[in-house]
Amino acid sequence: MTTVAVKPATMAQALTRAMRDAMAADPSVHVMGEDVGTLGGVFRVTDGLAKEFGEDRCTDTPLAEAGILGTAVGMAMYGLRPVVEMQFDAFAYPAFEQLVSHVAKMRNRTRGKMPLPLTIRVPYGGGIGGVEHHSDSSEAYYMATPGLHVVTPATVADAYGLLRAAIASDDPVVFLEPKRLYWSKDSWNPEEPTTVEPIGRAVVRRSGRSATLITYGPSVPVCMEAAEAARAEGWDLEVVDLRSLVPFDDETVCASVRRTGRAVVVHESGGFGGPGGEIAARVTERCFHHLEAPVLRVAGFDLPYPPPMLERHHLPGVDRILDAVGRLQWEAES
Amino acid sequence: MTTVAVKPATMAQALTRAMRDAMAADPSVHVMGEDVGTLGGVFRVTDGLAKEFGEDRCTDTPLAEAGILGTAVGMAMYGLRPVVEMQFDAFAYPAFEQLVSHVAKMRNRTRGKMPLPLTIRVPYGGGIGGVEHHSDSSEAYYMATPGLHVVTPATVADAYGLLRAAIASDDPVVFLEPKRLYWSKDSWNPEEPTTVEPIGRAVVRRSGRSATLITYGPSVPVCMEAAEAARAEGWDLEVVDLRSLVPFDDETVCASVRRTGRAVVVHESGGFGGPGGEIAARVTERCFHHLEAPVLRVAGFDLPYPPPMLERHHLPGVDRILDAVGRLQWEAES
Amino acid sequence: MTVMEQRGAYRPTPPPAWQPRTDPAPLLPDAEPYRVLGTEAAAGADPELLRRLYAELVKGRRYNAQATALTKQGRLAVYPSSTGQEACEVAAALVLEERDWLFPSYRDTLAVVARGVDPVEALTLLRGDWHTGYDPHEHRVAPLSTPLATQLPHAVGLAHAARLKGDDVVALAMVGDGGTSEGDFHEAPNFAAVWQAPVVFLVQNNGFAISVPLAKQTAAPSLAHKAVGYGMPGRLVDGNDAAAVHEVLADAVRRARAGGGPTLVEAITYRVEAHTNADDATRYRGDAEVETWKQHDPIALLERELTARGLLDETGIESARQDAETMAAALRAQMNQDPALDPMDLFAHVYAEPTPQLIEQREQLRAELAAEAEPEGAQ
Amino acid sequence: MTVMEQRGAYRPTPPPAWQPRTDPAPLLPDAEPYRVLGTEAAAGADPELLRRLYAELVKGRRYNAQATALTKQGRLAVYPSSTGQEACEVAAALVLEERDWLFPSYRDTLAVVARGVDPVEALTLLRGDWHTGYDPHEHRVAPLSTPLATQLPHAVGLAHAARLKGDDVVALAMVGDGGTSEGDFHEAPNFAAVWQAPVVFLVQNNGFAISVPLAKQTAAPSLAHKAVGYGMPGRLVDGNDAAAVHEVLADAVRRARAGGGPTLVEAITYRVEAHTNADDATRYRGDAEVETWKQHDPIALLERELTARGLLDETGIESARQDAETMAAALRAQMNQDPALDPMDLFAHVYAEPTPQLIEQREQLRAELAAEAEPEGAQ
Ligand SMILES: Cc1ncc(C[n+]2csc(CCOP(=O)(O)OP(=O)(O)O)c2C)c(N)n1
């Protein structure tokens, strides 16, 4: 568990710092992707790395995502630790075969002889006014692929800690970066040294007794806001930030739901076949007799991500979350 | 609704017949894929079509799945109705970007001006002793992609009826063919004319009062067997065959669960992030106060599909289903 | 069966299957990009065509400038300008017959407009009120494709379908130098050549894929050389020479129409502006390079040719400029109006018939909007 | 800024950026496949190498036959035979140094075995007791890759990584003619050429992708011509001439090792057996074609050369045959034993540490197996 002192920064800068520290600590860490070198990435998350570590350590690749991930697999086979950037969520799809058929399976296929310590950074989600193909929530695809870890930070500190852990992991990690939090600063405490966060642990962001909001990534701040707003309605909401979708922290989540007796899963991804189904189902399996109401879901609609001018209608917002909380059969209580 | 007389046949033959009838009825129907022409497909499902309709109507393509689906998109744009064969589940992954970013979105993107009447046939699932990459259950990926219909037959009659409906649909349909049922004949009644089945309707395959098994595709016969075996334990199980994962027939499923008060979702696909989570969650949302126990799931383990000699340990079998039924809190009843 | 039984007379015969499938020699591009303007070839060029190209180039440049200005005013979400590349954009559109199809990449709004699509509808994607703003069938223009190179197999499939139906239709597909690295770039021309589909691939090599220069993109002698590997001719053309681009594309279209199969054209040009308004090009290239290219400006090249040949004078130049200003003013006016938005559209086109699930969700949103509309519900 | 201000002297200068990145001429393959056996070039071949190739070819043929026999006995789930392609399989393995890496495609069990991997471990995938049966690091052989062409970028990445680390390692990657149509085939050599990675691509053009003949796969003059589009040399070789394949690959390996970058080699050969034991080749090709190719058998070709030059006699042939029989008998014996199976292995290697979810599932299976093992639980 490394301890590193950091300066105040946005989530984007914390991510940069995590890569920088990882590269400084371990010469086998290589960053690669489209525009990650000279430009520093379209979100500037790899800014300065090529300058500091040279183009061989932070490499502008040809424009071909399957090739990027596929060559990263070969580099990992030879003992490097590639950190791959997919420029946007939807542009990771060309690499899907490499991801599912090789990245996720290589360790298992070779009985552990050929692990792939690979981090795949994917800026994901909407809310930034992006045109089509720039705002997908693709986490359901990754969750349904055994062999991958799936991690997503919601705070600046976690961005650092979880990315360090992802890079240090001996298994492939799909590291989902909520685009609309890239410039968020709120939860970062510059005075406190930031530690590497173990992967697989959810965290209670806000304690409450009325009901649990289970969420992750871009929806965490929305849920925090909803929890504040809920006070006016007399609800004291707990907010659980999953941080890791795979492995899933049943313990933390179920402990919360057993305490509160009610839960709403909140995410931006489409509802049908999205992460919320899995989460609701497993919470229900484990906490059935503690539940006063079915676990509800607040999610994006089941449609292709909307154009910028309509995205606000799609994204789960405070009202929609409070609506769902209101449907948690409070009558049963009284 | 077309009515066609058919001869006794396996599921594979019923599928062939469905394509043949569709091609005869509509000159815009084109079959394409790897080895579908001269060879008749590695499963012989397109056997005879090239001979009968010519190589321009049933075409051996170059070996490139993105190219196959991508050119099919272009053909559909020009008014054809391509029926694409992906040779095996895992070999559809190279076409993932075309599927998600174009096939699923084209109608929506163009405000309905450019619909894509495309059928994508994907032999899927295990139980046939296939080596790696030949037995994936990839339905979770398709379910999580709005804009696609996802259909899977479990009987010979449905294979015909649903494939005809898929080809006739003005929207893209991912048509999942359970490989291990290709040679099944049981549910086919050669005397009865086979009709086109509307997409989106589940069907009760077996009525029962104790609990509902919710399933589809390759697991339907397993559930039927389990239901028979359950009689010995005093359980009278209802079996619902979903047939269509998208759209989802909440009505039929929930009506059954409300009747029985208990449900188990059964599928071969990995459990975590698999279809069962969605199904269990939505049934619970809708039937909470009718449920005597949480909806349970019997699924494949969360691992890369096992090698042939170990696959029987992975696949949901009768025992595992009955085990789950046994955990449906029957004490509560008495 | 056994090896020994097979021994016998020494046989230096060639392996049975070997025969080159195509003669490679005619497929190879010329060593130098083809040029017309300022060369003898210019004499053969049709004056009417040159004048038309000129008018469109001037309008195109103005359109680019106007669209970029609209991003600054918040009227467009983003705009990838094709300033400096107008010769390719315009020639691609003008070379096609009405019945032909154009498959643009995300930077090719100009080609879309030059093909006849309404200038505002062409910007819908980038304004953000919807995705594709025009009806692709109306002008036979596929949606502007953001996932790079993915539109190429569509063009092949469409051209193939048209040929199967006996229709005399050619598809022209556009892609950037960066896009040539994608797998779809490979699969599309391969299908096209095997099927002998009537399709023309136009690669605009503008030197960069966002920040990545061509040298990091490929080690090929030229992008046109990739054609050989598919068994189709590769053609190299000066992409800033509108007459040359038009001629090379016209040849390829003619060949495709006549059943001669596909052609791959590489047009060498330069992206004068940043990748988009959101990009900072100073991070990866110097002014000097941009200046050099500005000396090889497509409009200036054509203007010189036209004036030198007495086909254009100050009045003509001024009138082209005026037309462009008129277009720009109209565009500005239209884009300064807020587009009509109906959130219910979100559910209207996902499927031919909305699923029960979508109907539920639609009604949820409708209720939310109704509640929002009520005074007390307003936030 | 405005167009008019840019007018001036007539400038027919070439566009600033144009310069071919590579001289295309040396990249082009020869018109005829390179051959050694039965030509003057044979005189220069190393007798020891030829004898070693011969022994491996004979063993390889026998291995193929034995493995196919094992499928009939239910001892293998499936076997894609490389009968007729042994020259490529063997040369690919023999041309590499110990420190080099081999990236085989699914049909290349023979190359894997010739590289030194245990013949039974090489068959694990096809027997079905596990996926990859060998430790890839032990002999530096990547897993046999079933998804076609996907192993090619791995080879490029590995070679690149070795070069970055300053290690003198070459990667040789194998793929079929059908596999060249995949997007990954395109992306891998492009990366290799841009990075000048020490990798050699060997395309075995055996005429078919399952049932699909080359003519439906590509219209390229040859598959070797694809090299030009990546800026690397393409080489065409008679794939049934073991000496020629070895020489061409050795040249390419040497070049890669010396920092000269990647090479693409097309070996023209023929798949004499069906696609796999499960395939019926009579559906798509006639006996006559197969017979023609049998006349150009790699073992017979080499045998003739060796006997003609007095490097091999009946005794040598017989002894090679005997060695092959010994290998086959050992393989048979080992494969006739049931592999040790532990269902718990299913959970052992999904991650370095099993997730809580997998631990739960593992315990579930353990309990089920325990129950099964109890007499009353047995089914
Ligand atoms: C599949 C895919 N990957 C990445 C991107 C992100 N992206 C948008 S434009 C661009 C560069 C394109 O370069 P080029 O093909 O040369 O076209 P140009 O921008 O020069 O017109 C990139 C990487 C994308 N749109 N699609």
Ligand SMILES: Cc1ncc(C[n+]2csc(CCOP(=O)(O)OP(=O)(O)O)c2C)c(N)n1
């Ligand atoms: C991506 C992918 N698509 C389809 C398949 C199914 N498949 C297995 S072998 C084969 C033909 C391969 O032909 P070729 O590349 O020429 O190799 P050969 O079999 O001749 O050795 C096909 C289509 C596959 N394994 N991978």
Ligand SMILES: [Mg+2]
């Ligand atoms: Mg470019």
Ligand SMILES: [Mg+2]
């Ligand atoms: Mg082949």
